[in-house]
Amino acid sequence: MGPDYPFGEWLRAHTLNAQGVEHLIRAWTQPGFGADPDQLSLLFVLHYIACSGNETTVGTFERNSDTAGGAQESRFVGGSQRVPLELAKRLGRRVALRAPVTRIAHVDGGVRVHTRRGVVKARRVIVAAPPKQVLGIDFAPGLPAGRRALLQQLQMGRLMKCDAVYDKPFWRDQGLTGFGISDNGAVRAAFDNHVADTGHGVLLAFVGGSTWAQYGTRSLAERRAAVLQGFASMFGEKALRPIEYAEHDWTRERWTGGGPTAIYAPGVMTTHGHHIRTPFRRIHWAGTETSTYWTGYMDGAVRSGERAAAEVLEKR
Ligand SMILES: Cc1cc2nc3c(=O)[nH]c(=O)nc-3n(C[C@H](O)[C@H](O)[C@H](O)COP(=O)(O)OP(=O)(O)OC[C@H]3O[C@@H](n4cnc5c(N)ncnc54)[C@H](O)[C@@H]3O)c2cc1C
Structure with a gap:
């Protein structure tokens, strides 16, 4: 074969x-x-x-x-x-x-x-x-x-990005990078998505494949709760209290159809x-x-x- x-x-x-x-x-x-x-x-x-x-x-x-x-390694400023x-x-x-x-x-x-x-x-x-x-x-x-x-x-x-915004990148105070992987829940891969000039902290979850099938189809409130829980299991309880939460689902994009x-x-x-x-x-x-x-x-x-x-x- x-x-x-x-x-x-x-x-x-x-x-x-x-x-x-x-x-x-x-x-x-x-x-x-x-x-x-x-x-x-x-x-x-x-x-x-x-x-x-x-x-x-x-x-x-x-x-x-x-x-x-x-x-x-690199990100685009802006x-x-x-x-x-x-x-x-x-x-x-x-x-x-x-x-x-x-x-x-x-x-x-x-x-x-x-x-x-x-x-x-x-x-x-x-x-x-x-x-x-x-x-x-x-x-x-x-x-x-x-x-x-x-x-x-x-x-x-099938992929979406879910971002939680915090007053500051609190995980860094504990010596954590903001990167994490998990074998369960809505957050299987997380990254520090900190934007340099705002001082705020941002945690980003990629929700893809079968995890998208499980969570991408739920209500926004349910998914938000599951994503924050995923961040909390990696970086602590503070992750449950973002000042903002935003997400984007590429499967809904008419002109790409996914990603x-x-x-x-x-x-x-x-x-x-x-x-x-x-x-x-x-x-x-x-x-x-x-x-x-x-x-x-x-x-x-x-x-x-x-x-x-x-x-x-x-x-x-
Ligand atoms: C969540 C996510 C995270 C990603 N992260 C990264 C990353 O960190 N680094 C990286 O390098 N890549 C990343 N990618 C992948 C990257 O976005 C793609 O590889 C790249 O955009 C592909 O470029 P493209 O020009 O081939 O297609 P696209 O960027 O999809 O562009 C295709 C264009 O064709 C247009 N189009 C479609 N149909 C028609 C039509 N009938 N007539 C005219 N125009 C049409 C669409 O509007 C679109 O503008 C990511 C993608 C996603 C979804």
């Missing part, structure tokens, strides 16, 4: 204290994929880890999961949305907002891209929408069967995965899922745009 079978199955077959290790790994897959080990193909997880590097540094589990020296906002500023009027693409048709020597705000003619087009959203576009001629099958079988992860990325269930990668970057006539594909480094991350999204742009330039 090749490695395109459930990651959870592999974990249980190859680890001592399999149950404990699976709990531990779930605290990585739920925030990292919005999924549990049994929903993920082992081959996909290996690919994801191998992608956590670059042209000169090999990808490792540590680079993917660690804070110091790993993917969680939030990561500054990246697209700054880029949009430079592009000016070429950025069309509130213009979802509904149809892409090949015409003589080019493409016509239909949006709610009009039609754009171009020689080539790069589509960077997440897989499920691509399926919502009417392509003429229709997409090849292999690509359609891939898009149909890729699922978005942090699309996931491959067992069997999908070996059957259809090779279609992920193959251009279809004058249509090229970008988006983090198409990247060979840091797929699933913003870095991968940027790299995919550079690769697709190079493809287009080569064809001119």
Whole structure:
């Protein structure tokens, strides 16, 4: 049997204290994929880890999961949305907002891209929408069967972020980092989400995969109570009394349909995965899922745009 079978199955077959290790790994897959080990193909997880590097540094589990020296090390002051906002500023009027693409048709020597705000003619087009959203576009001629099958079988992860704001980061007084993982309750992975210039403390919980299925579907009040209880079990009773609580559920996002990325269930990668970057006539594909480094991350999204742009330039 090749490695395109459930990651959870592999974990249980190859680890001592399999149950404990699976709990531990779930605290990585739920925030990292919005999924549990049994929903993920082992081959996909290996690919994801191998992608956590670059042209000169090999990808490792540590680079993917660690804070110091790993993917969680740096934050954007002002939030990561500054990246697209700054880029949009430079592009000016070429950025069309509130213009979802509904149809892409090949015409003589080019493409016509239909949006709610009009039609754009171009020689080539790069589509960077997440897989499920691509399926919502009417392509003429229709997409090849292999690509359609891939898009149909890729699922978005299920993930939400829950933040509790406190007067100050009280956990630091006890020498605690604000990072925690747990094998039960609503908070399986917590981070210190402190914003430097306010002085307030913020604890962040990722609620993903089966934990999302359990708590993401509850009322706000029930989920808030469960999340605060989770923080309290890690950092003490003070966590039960935030001055504010906020949350965001990516499964409700119309234009992404979940997050942090699309996931491959067992069997999908070996059957259809090779279609992920193959251009279809004058249509090229970008988006983090198409990247060979840091797929699933913003870095991968940027790299995919550079690769697709190079493809287009080569064809001119
Ligand atoms: C909770 C959470 C935490 C994360 N944390 C991190 C992190 O710490 N570090 C990190 O690097 N990454 C993180 N990510 C992942 C990161 O957000 C993604 O990898 C990145 O946003 C992918 O970029 P993208 O351009 O491929 O897709 P997206 O950012 O999803 O952009 C796709 C765009 O396509 C648009 N679109 C969809 N359909 C259409 C249509 N029909 N017409 C026109 N436009 C359309 C959407 O509106 C959207 O703007 C996180 C994600 C989530 C959900």
